[in-house]
Amino acid sequence: MAKNLAHIAERKAFGMALNSLIEKGRKGDFAAEALALIDKIEKILGNSWQSSSYEMLRNIAHSPDSKWARYANRIVKEVDPHILKTFLLNAGYEAGFRGYKTSLEMEEKYGCNIPWIILMDPTTACNMHCTGCWAAEYGNKLNLSYEVMDKVITQGKELGIYAYLFTGGEPLVRKDDIIRLCEKHKDVAFHAFTNGTLIDQKFCDDLLRVGNFFVSVSIEGFEESNDGRRGRGHYQKALAAMDLMHSNHIPFGVSICYTSKNYLTVTSDDFLDMLIDKGCVFAWYFHYMPVGVNADTSLLLDPEQRKYMYDKVREIRGLDGGKELFAIDFQNDGEFVHGCVAGGERYCHINANGDVEPCVFIHYSGANIKDQSLLDCLRQPLFLAYKQGQPFNDNMLRPCPMLENPEILQKLVKETGARSTDLEAPETAEHLCGKCVEYAREWAPMADKLWAESHPESHVENRPENASADASDSQA
Numbered sequence: 382m383a384k385n386l387a388h389i390a391e392r393k394a395f396g397m398a399l400n401s402l403i404e405k406g407r408k409g410d411f412a413a414e415a416l417a418l419i420d421k422i423e424k425i426l427g428n429s430w431q432s433s434s435y436e437m438l439r440n441i442a443h444s445p446d447s448k449w450a451r452y453a454n455r456i457v458k459e460v461d462p463h464i465l466k467t468f469l470l471n472a473g474y475e476a477g478f479r480g481y482k483t484s485l486e487m488e489e490k491y492g493c494n495i496p497w498i499i500l501m502d503p504t505t506a507c508n509m510h511c512t513g514c515w516a517a518e519y520g521n522k523l524n525l526s527y528e529v530m531d532k533v534i535t536q537g538k539e540l541g542i543y544a545y546l547f548t549g550g551e552p553l554v555r556k557d558d559i560i561r562l563c564e565k566h567k568d569v570a571f572h573a574f575t576n577g578t579l580i581d582q583k584f585c586d587d588l589l590r591v592g593n594f595f596v597s598v599s600i601e602g603f604e605e606s607n608d609g610r611r612g613r614g615h616y617q618k619a620l621a622a623m624d625l626m627h628s629n630h631i632p633f634g635v636s637i638c639y640t641s642k643n644y645l646t647v648t649s650d651d652f653l654d655m656l657i658d659k660g661c662v663f664a665w666y667f668h669y670m671p672v673g674v675n676a677d678t679s680l681l682l683d684p685e686q687r688k689y690m691y692d693k694v695r696e697i698r699g700l701d702g703g704k705e706l707f708a709i710d711f712q713n714d715g716e717f718v719h720g721c722v723a724g725g726e727r728y729c730h731i732n733a734n735g736d737v738e739p740c741v742f743i744h745y746s747g748a749n750i751k752d753q754s755l756l757d758c759l760r761q762p763l764f765l766a767y768k769q770g771q772p773f774n775d776n777m778l779r780p781c782p783m784l785e786n787p788e789i790l791q792k793l794v795k796e797t798g799a800r801s802t803d804l805e806a807p808e809t810a811e812h813l814c815g816k817c818v819e820y821a822r823e824w825a826p827m828a829d830k831l832w833a834e835s836h837p838e839s840h841v842e843n844r845p846e847n848a849s850a851d852a853s854d855s856q857a
Contacts, residue, residue, distance in 0.1 A: 388479065392568075395421060395474045399466045406457030415442040415453070422478070437700075452705040456662055461630040467592030468632075472570035476543035483541030493760045494725030494768045498544040499537055500741055501530060502733040503555035505804065507576075523733040523804065527558045529751060533731065534566050536755040547573040548741060550733060553596075556584060563591040574599060574636045574665075576615065577622035585629040597634035597665055598622055600656075602646035610643075620659065627660030634663040639690060640680040641669075648693045653704045661706065666694060668712035670742040670784065671816040674806045681820050684827040687713070691778070691831060715772075715780035716835075724767025725759050736802040739767055743783060743790065745799040745810065762797035775839070778828040785821050785828070787814035 398418045406415075419438045441449045457465070476497065484495040504524045534545060547559060552573045563571055571594040580596070588594055601607040604616040626633050635656055637647045646652055647666070656664070668687075669680045682690070694710040697703040715721070722728055723740035730741040735751035737758035738744055748761035758764075770789065772780065779785035782793060793799070794810040801807035832839065 391479070392470065392474060396466065396470055399469055403457055403462050403465055406454065407462070422473075448701060448703070448705060452707075455705065456632065459627075459630060459660065460632045460662075461589055461592075463592045464589065464595070464631060468570060468595065471568055471593050472544060475568050476570050480538075480541040480543040485541075487540045491756060491760065493756075493765060495540050495759065496542060496725045496728045498546055498728040499533060499542060500546045500548050500728060500730045501525060501533060502549050502731065503530065503547055503552050503558065504550040505733045506554045507549055507551040524555070525731070525733055525735065527561060529735065530558070530562060531565065533750060533755055534562060534569060538566070538569070540756065540759075543568065544570045545572075546728075547571070548730070549574075551576055551579065553579040553584070556587075559594065560587045560591060563594045567591075567593065569593060572596065576611070577619040578615070580622040580625060582625065582629075585625060585631060588626075588631050589629060595632055595634075596626075597636040597663075599636045599638075601638060602643045602652060606643050606646050610638075623656075623659040623661065632662050633660065634665060635661055636665045636667065638667045638669055639682070641682050641686055642680060644682060644686055644690055648690070648697070650704075653697065653706060657704065657706055663707040663709070664697075666690070666708060666710045666712075668710075668784070672742050672744065672808075672813065673803070674808050674812070676816065678816050678820075684824050687824060688827055688831065712781070712784070713778065715777035720772030720774065720777050720780040721767075721782060724764045724771070726767065726771055729759070729764070732802060732804065734802065734804060737761065737764075738802055739763060744802045744808070745794050746802045747797060747799045761799075763793060763799040766793045766797050776828055776832045778832050779821075779825065783814055784817050785824060787817040787821055790814050 398421055402415060402418050416439060419435060419442065422438075423435050441447055441453070444450055445454075481497060484497065487495045502525065505522050506524075537543075537545070545562075547555075552559065553575050556579065559571065559573065563569075573594070573596045575596045575598060577596075577598040580598075598619050599611070600616070600619050601610050607616040607619070608614065623633065639647055653664075668682070668690075670676075671678050671681060690710065691713045694708050694713060697706060697708045718727055723743060725739075728740075730738045730743075731750055732738060732744075735749045736746040737748045737750055737755075738746045745763060746761070747763050748758040750758055767782075770782070770793070773782045773786050773789050774780065782789035791810045791814050801809065
């Protein structure tokens, strides 16, 4: 009881600080309020963050003309106050601060990874068929019921998990059920990756009302490049969805799969300026993964192309220069999250059949949420083997047990007895990883060079032997 009362009081205090920050920010003067909020964050989070992170935030608050101060000003002035406050409370306080501390306690208690975020596929249904999308093959076959998704969230909160992402399929096929989840779990942060074609005014009204849900629109470049992968007419529909959300003061991001064909376009000034003009506040960059029996390996980047992405994303989000857009590179930002984040280390994936997978790109599992608890699913042999092996490489620019260390995933799958969960054409780990062998070999020298330049004190060694784990030993 005392713990619950302390939680309520702490959340209220955090909320009051946010109210003051938003109110002052909309008037054009929030530096002092921002500094006060940073002090509260440091008090709550303590040494979970490095002292340099707090220093950086304070420097931004003290520099109102700096790039990121302007960025914060834009968000405060343009975003609906209810959405801004609710999402910062849920994603920042509940998920990032309080929930994260709880998850660390649960990890210690249960001896398994507890993720910060869970991705779920509400459905396999999708109205598009994008090249390189693993979900495109699945068809309109399967759905997670509202009850199952509610079970995941309810049990997840007990473990400290307060952030949930929806993928697919096209998750907004199930937008009514997702809104129901938002209404029930008012303290949770929800997000969806969507093609944007089902976003209408009613949906915007729902987003404004619940406040704890927003989306990233998938886009692959300008019209010709985008529609070449995603189908004729999608580009204009995606932009129309952005315009509608922007006019309703709803924040949104974009999800970008970069390939050997589009990597220059999706990082160009013209493209990024267009997104910012539309109201976009952040961008997820995802490296193309050759998942699926018929995956096109020609879309994989060569070492020079990937180095370009490594440099360019850091330029985009740099403290100075770049763009007023927060960019995340899922593959090249391993150094900031200690390598591979899958298998519950930071996140995991639940497909529309209920299979609990290490990663949205790794379709193997030994547990299903429909007939097991979330904790039991997180303690499945494959996830425990992930935990034992992470990081899979001392070079955090080679984080993945499939793409950069293909020998490792094969060992993990074989030794834990995990089965293929591909809903269309089951693919052996040997076949999947075989498509990555040449890529991994070619990328390794470049990755090691970049890592040595940025981390001269670090000794890099590939350690595949550390990644294998006997299932019975892991369970013990």
